[in-house]
Amino acid sequence: MGLSIYDSLKNLFSEKRIVFWHDNKKEMYEEFLEIKLEKVEKIEIKNNEFSIKHKILKEKPDQKFLVYKSEFEETDSKDNWLLDIEKYSKIFNADKIKIWMNEFDFEPYFIDHIKKHRIFFNSERRKKILKEKLKKEDDTSILKKKMLLVISESEEDIEGLVGTLFDECFFNEDSKLKLIKRCGLEEFMWKLFENEYNYKKSAYYLKYWPY
Numbered sequence: 750m751g752l753s754i755y756d757s758l759k760n761l762f763s764e765k766r767i768v769f770w771h772d773n774k775k776e777m778y779e780e781f782l783e784i785k786l787e788k789v790e791k792i793e794i795k796n797n798e799f800s801i802k803h804k805i806l807k808e809k810p811d812q813k814f815l816v817y818k819s820e821f822e823e824t825d826s827k828d829n830w831l832l833d834i835e836k837y838s839k840i841f842n843a844d845k846i847k848i849w850m851n852e853f854d855f856e857p858y859f860i861d862h863i864k865k866h867r868i869f870f871n872s873e874r875r876k877k878i879l880k881e882k883l884k885k886e887d888d889t890s891i892l893k894k895k896m897l898l899v900i901s902e903s904e905e906d907i908e909g910l911v912g913t914l915f916d917e918c919f920f921n922e923d924s925k926l927k928l929i930k931r932c933g934l935e936e937f938m939w940k941l942f943e944n945e946y947n948y949k950k951s952a953y954y955l956k957y958w959p960y
Contacts, residue, residue, distance in 0.1 A: 767838040775819040777843035793817040798830035869932040
């Protein structure tokens with residue numbers, strides 16, 4: 750598998766004292782808040798560039814800093830107090846898709862599938878379980894199959910997924926089915942059932958599972 754966010758940042762800090770975390774879509778903010786790196790202080794830019802610069806250069810000149818930056822408006826270099834520091838620091842680009850591709854060591858052709866099913870990868874727990882199930886030779890079809898098994902919390906093959914959905918139906922639950930739909934895996938699941946069991950989504954299903 751490729752490098753995780755933690756490992757990527759750790760490598761950058763092995764080269765430089767200061768790392769800027771660029772997140773222009775602000776889609777990795779929760780990850781920034783959660784990440785913990787030994788002997789690294791985290792700072793968020795919030796119209797406080799001058800105070801950050803003073804802390805980095807004067808107050809704590811030996812301290813390592815992870816500086817989170819989510820706003821990239823065009824400003825005159827004279828107004829950007831951190832520009833000179835940023836130029837000689839390391840940059841960590843927080844693009845979720847790229848990070849996941851690297852983290853799982855996916856081949857380039859996986860990228861469209863990762864984008865389509867990105868909600869699945871938003872969960873650290875689901876990613877951890879998927880990593881345990883995946884093999885280097887798995888293609889995109891096997892990837893989606895194993896994603897379904899992760900959601901259904903099944904150690905078995907397709908039979909476990911079917912059993913989980915039947916159990917949900919029996920107990921009038923739908924949480925796993927809704928998650929499958931949110932993750933963009935419902936269409937693939939029904940094609941899988943059709944290929945494996947020649948079973949198609951029926952009117953009975955629509956009556957009791959109208960999701």
